[in-house]
Amino acid sequence: MKSPAVRVLATILGLVLVYYGVQKLGEPADFLKSIHAYGFLPTRPPWLLNLAAIALPWLEIICGAALILGPLRRGAALLSSLVLAAFTLAIMVRSFQVMGADGTPFFELAFDCGCGSGAVIIWQKLLFNGSLIAGTAWVALRARPQ
Amino acid sequence: MFRPRSLSGEVLILASLTLAAALLVNGLRGQSGLDLDRDYFPADSIATESSDGPGDAAENGEATGKPQHGYTSFYLADAKDYQQYLDDQDGVIFLDARSQKLFEAGHIPGARLCHHYRQDQYIPAMLEELRAADIVVIYCAGGDCEDSIQLATDLVFTHGLTQELIAIYEGGFAEWVNAGLEVREGLQP
Numbered sequence: 001m002k003s004p005a006v007r008v009l010a011t012i013l014g015l016v017l018v019y020y021g022v023q024k025l026g027e028p029a030d031f032l033k034s035i036h037a038y039g040f041l042p043t044r045p046p047w048l049l050n051l052a053a054i055a056l057p058w059l060e061i062i063c064g065a066a067l068i069l070g071p072l073r074r075g076a077a078l079l080s081s082l083v084l085a086a087f088t089l090a091i092m093v094r095s096f097q098v099m100g101a102d103g104t105p106f107f108e109l110a111f112d113c114g115c116g117s118g119a120v121i122i123w124q125k126l127l128f129n130g131s132l133i134a135g136t137a138w139v140a141l142r143a144r145p146q
Numbered sequence: 147m148f149r150p151r152s153l154s155g156e157v158l159i160l161a162s163l164t165l166a167a168a169l170l171v172n173g174l175r176g177q178s179g180l181d182l183d184r185d186y187f188p189a190d191s192i193a194t195e196s197s198d199g200p201g202d203a204a205e206n207g208e209a210t211g212k213p214q215h216g217y218t219s220f221y222l223a224d225a226k227d228y229q230q231y232l233d234d235q236d237g238v239i240f241l242d243a244r245s246q247k248l249f250e251a252g253h254i255p256g257a258r259l260c261h262h263y264r265q266d267q268y269i270p271a272m273l274e275e276l277r278a279a280d281i282v283v284i285y286c287a288g289g290d291c292e293d294s295i296q297l298a299t300d301l302v303f304t305h306g307l308t309q310e311l312i313a314i315y316e317g318g319f320a321e322w323v324n325a326g327l328e329v330r331e332g333l334q335p
Contacts, residue, residue: 028180047182050180050181
């Protein structure tokens, strides 16, 4: 990878991913509850949901580190963008569920999305995640094998 | 250093590193880690297996947006009454299904810590007492928190308590605090 722009962007994205990954490491049960609340993984067999809860923070940390350091940068960018896209979709689905349940307007919607930052304003989170997805996808396309 | 030329190779290495780090650290955490084989959401499984069990609860919460369950509900009016017999708790046991950190920060006076995700640390020591109780009231944070329901389901289906013995305080700790009722800090009930 020769482009400084890609390297700078990859470093920024990597730092963000490492930060959010570390935030989720504190209490595994809290992150387990968060991903269970989305309902996109079955509770049977239990190991599937439990493994996701312990592995996803590490996926963020390791992909973040790879984005910063260089080796495996393409793969890290691709994996990050896919996981971010899946979670962003899940946040959107849950947003519609919450709006349907209590009638909260979209721009007033706030809940703990399990993203490692507590309760957040959802439209801002979706915008933020959209930026991360675009950034990681761009790095995945532009980065070259080292 | 080995450097894969293909994108799929990079993804495979990253996935392997992730899995190794996650399993290693989770193992090193000991009791504070997650037990991969344990079903932490037994009420969900019961609900899909039986339409009559505690996990299913068409009678409770359907219109409120709160988690549904099939246990007796404990309401704030009862909690106010409970204040009157805090000194005479025979037969009534309050269980706090939240984490130790939250319990220490504040809990309902008389309630015992029984963090749902670490219940193995608490239940064996109090199981006989729970079985002998007249009613076991379980609460968590309130709102959409369902840890109290999950703990109740474990008490019934894993530890053999009768369903009739258990009540869920749906309003939870948030409602208790908002009502201006007494809160106790620390690890003591």
